[in-house]
Amino acid sequence: MKPIEEITNQTSQEQENISSEKNASLRVNLSSKENRVINSFENATPFDWEDWAWQLRNSIKDKETLSQIVNLTEDEIAGIDKSGQKLTMSIPPYFSSLIDPNDPNCPIRRQCIPLRQELIRSDHELEDPCGEDSHSPVYGLVHRYPDRVLFLVSEMCAMYCRHCTRSRMVAKGKRKLKASSYEAAYEYIRSNKKIRDVLISGGDPLILSDHILEEIIKNIRAIPHVEFIRIGTRMPVTLPQRITAEFVAMLKKYGPIWMSIHFNHPKEITKRVKFACELLADNGIPLGSQTVLLKGINDKPYIMKKLMQELLKIRVRPYYIYQCDPIAGSSHFRTPLSVGINIIDKLRGHTTGYAVPKYVVDLPGGGGKVPIEPNGIIRQEKGCYTIKNFAGQEYDHHDPV
Numbered sequence: 552m553k554p555i556e557e558i559t560n561q562t563s564q565e566q567e568n569i570s571s572e573k574n575a576s577l578r579v580n581l582s583s584k585e586n587r588v589i590n591s592f593e594n595a596t597p598f599d600w601e602d603w604a605w606q607l608r609n610s611i612k613d614k615e616t617l618s619q620i621v622n623l624t625e626d627e628i629a630g631i632d633k634s635g636q637k638l639t640m641s642i643p644p645y646f647s648s649l650i651d652p653n654d655p656n657c658p659i660r661r662q663c664i665p666l667r668q669e670l671i672r673s674d675h676e677l678e679d680p681c682g683e684d685s686h687s688p689v690y691g692l693v694h695r696y697p698d699r700v701l702f703l704v705s706e707m708c709a710m711y712c713r714h715c716t717r718s719r720m721v722a723k724g725k726r727k728l729k730a731s732s733y734e735a736a737y738e739y740i741r742s743n744k745k746i747r748d749v750l751i752s753g754g755d756p757l758i759l760s761d762h763i764l765e766e767i768i769k770n771i772r773a774i775p776h777v778e779f780i781r782i783g784t785r786m787p788v789t790l791p792q793r794i795t796a797e798f799v800a801m802l803k804k805y806g807p808i809w810m811s812i813h814f815n816h817p818k819e820i821t822k823r824v825k826f827a828c829e830l831l832a833d834n835g836i837p838l839g840s841q842t843v844l845l846k847g848i849n850d851k852p853y854i855m856k857k858l859m860q861e862l863l864k865i866r867v868r869p870y871y872i873y874q875c876d877p878i879a880g881s882s883h884f885r886t887p888l889s890v891g892i893n894i895i896d897k898l899r900g901h902t903t904g905y906a907v908p909k910y911v912v913d914l915p916g917g918g919g920k921v922p923i924e925p926n927g928i929i930r931q932e933k934g935c936y937t938i939k940n941f942a943g944q945e946y947d948h949h950d951p952v
Contacts, residue, residue: 588648591619600644603792607709607758611642621652621660630665637669637880638718641711646789649818658816658848662712669713669880675915678719680876682917689735691728695919699748699779702736704728704767708755710789712813714843714884716876716913721754737770744776750811752783757793761801768805780805783841785813787827794827799834806835812867814840816849817857825865832866839870842908844894846875846886852897859898859906869908874923876913888912888923896925900941 581589581597589595592609599605611617614631617640623631634640642663650664651657679685686695693701706720706728715721740746749771756764771777786793787810802808810831814820832838840862842849849855859869872894875885891910898907911920930937934950 582648584648585645588620588644591616592644601792603790603795606643606645606790606792609644610709611644611647612640617642617647617664620647621650621664624655626666626668627655627664629667630669633667633670634665638665638711638713638715638721640665641708643709643790645792645823646710649821656847659818661848662714662815662845663710665713666883668883671882672879673882676877676879676881677915678879680878680915681716681913682915685917689739691732692736692739695917698745699750700740700746701750701752702771703753704733704751704756705754705758707758708753709758709786709793712785714845714875714878714881716878717754718878733767733770737774740771740777741774747776748779748781749777750781750783755784755786756782757784757786761798765801768802768808772805779809781809781811783811783813787812787831788814788819788824791821791823791827794830796830799830799836802836803834807837809837809839811839811841811870813842814858814862814867815842815845817854817861820861820865828865828867838867840867840908841871841873842869843873843875844886844891845884850886850890852894855894856898856902856906859908860902863903863906869906872908872910874910874912877915892923892925899925
């Protein structure tokens with residue numbers, strides 16, 4: 552596979568075409584927050600800001616650059632200095648513009664800037680909490696459930712979430728997969744006719760060029776027994792400029808393709824993100840959200856409710872809230888299960904059912920996803936169930952005789 556610099560590099564004419572298309576269709580000028588960040592990059596223009604390849608090339612990876620944008624705390628400085636020991640830091644200029652420079656508890660900031668607490672390993676934390684490596688028949692492929700596989704096509708991301716489940720594989724932010732890895736995965740899928748569903752993920756698959764992604768999707772679509780293709784990504788959130796008309800047109804050729812997007816907080820839903828999601832939805836790509844429950848970021852019912860309602864407004868269907876996986880150095884992110892149960896309890900009946908996702912735990916060691924639900928059944932005896940509704944009122948339900 553080509554280095555990211557080569558993958559994302561484009562000719563001057565291609566960049567000019569994309570810039571023109573973006574300038575014509577992009578909806579807004581640079582915001583004051585975006586202007587504050589772009590001014591930190593010498594000779595950068597608004598046209599550069601719209602180019603996702605420029606954003607990747609100029610991702611913020613050191614404290615000197617970040618300190619021009621954010622008033623760093625001692626914990627953050629220590630975390631950045633030590634980040635190479637666990638998970639590298641890389642923040643696209645766009646995503647950095649969403650950070651509150653003066654609030655250490657800013658939910659955007661907490662997700663992308665390392666803290667010294669990441670190096671504290673607690674009991675029961677694991678390098679591979681979901682047991683993916685033990686369910687990997689060939690490199691880059693995870694086969695846990697009978698009819699579906701997870702295809703990890705990239706080991707890089709535009710932005711490295713500090714709660715990343717796969718920090719073991721994306722830790723350095725520069726490992727590339729070989730084409731031979733893809734071929735082995737295709738052959739495994741071809742040889743297992745029970746596989747009807749392929750989830751393309753990573754890292755982030757959208758960090759690859761349209762050409763490489765098209766080759767991957769084309770090869771999967773050519774397998775007769777594969778009915779369902781999904782893409783799991785965070786780039787529509789961390790770098791919405793990646794969602795171009797050319798990219799969407801490519802996906803349409805191989806539909807139906809579904810996309811699962813990782814959203815964690817209402818502040819992530821900007822005008823740019825709205826435009827990206829509408830471009831996908833308008834072109835027949837169904838969108839779902841996956842959210843990780845994070846302490847101090849989205850662990851309050853009113854925040855989750857706001858996030859789920861805002862997602863529906865941009866045609867993204869809330870799908871999962873994940874309990875944060877027990878990766879090494881994650882105790883400052885993880886909440887008790889009771890917190891997630893309470894959030895679901897406060898959503899049900901208090902907002903539209905479309906805005907209520909499933910709360911799931913991906914069981915440590917590879918047990919798979921299990922929904923965790925509030926217990927609505929208060930009592931059960933002789934075919935009669937006493938059930939509590941959203942308002943706390945109790946009703947009897949009788950089984951048929």
